[in-house]
Amino acid sequence: MIHQARKRFGQNFLSDPNIIRKIVDSIAPQAGQRMVEIGPGLAAMTDPLLERLGKMEVVEIDRDLIALLKERYSPDVLTIHEGDALKFDFGALGPDLRIVGNLPYNISTPILFHLADFADQVRDMTFMLQKEVVMRMVADPGSSEYGRLSVMLQYRFRMGRLFDVPPGAFRPAPKVMSSIVRLVPRPTESLEAKDDTLLRKIVTAAFGQRRKTLRNTLRDFIDEAGLSALGIDSGQRAERLSVADYIAITNACHAKRAA
C-alpha cells in the first residue's frame, strides 16, 4: 500500500518486521477475543493481528488510509470505524475489549484520558507511545515525571513499560524514542473516588501550579485542617502525594459538600 505520511495525523509507520513481531507477541492475541486497534495506518500491526484473531475492528481518521484498508480487507474480517478516536465511543464495542495501537503522538495524552473513561469495559490496552509519555504514566510520587497523567491513569490501571522501540523502526523516523506500555484496569473497590469529576478537578488544580504548596493550590477544595486530618502536610507540593492521598482528599471534600 502506497501512502504519503501525514504529519497532522501523527503518521510514523512501523516498518521493522522484528519489532512488529515483538509487539504482536507481547499482545498475544487469540481467536475469539474482541480487539480494536486505534490508527491501523498501513496495517503493519493489523495484518499479523488478523492472522491470529480472524477478525477485528479499527478506528482510523485518514480517508486515504481507510480507502486502502477497504480495498484490502473484506468487511467480515475488518470492521472499520471512520473518524476521530478522541470522540469514539469504545464502550459501544462491548465488554472485555482489548485495545491496541501505535498511537498518534500528537494526541497521545488526550486519547489516554478519553480511554480511561472506558476502563470498566476493557480487558487490557497495549500502546506504543513516546517513551517520555510512558515514563510519566508509570512515574512514582516524588519524581519530576509524576503528574496529572500518572495519578489519573494509575487510579484506573495497573501499568507497565514492556520495552523501548528506537526511531529507526518507523518510516518516517520520529525524533524521539518510543516505548510499549500495557494498561490493565484495576478494581477500584479498595480505592475508589466518590466523585470522579471532583478527583479530576483536584488533581488538575494541584498540578496546575506544581511549584506551589497544596495549601495554595487546593484552597478552593479543602483547608489546612482538612488536609492535616488526613495526615497530609499542606506545605507539600503536588508531586509528593500518592494516588491514595488524592482519593482521600476527594472523598473528604465530597463528604463535606454533601453534609
Ligand SMILES: C[S@@+](CC[C@H](N)C(=O)[O-])C[C@H]1O[C@@H](n2cnc3c(N)ncnc32)[C@H](O)[C@@H]1O
Ligand atoms: C503512528 S501512526 C501508526 C500507524 C500504524 N498502526 C503503524 O504502526 O504503522 C498513527 C495512526 O493513527 C491515525 N490517526 C491519527 N489521528 C487519529 C485520530 N484522531 N483518530 C483515529 N486515528 C488517528 C493515523 O492516520 C495513523 O494511521
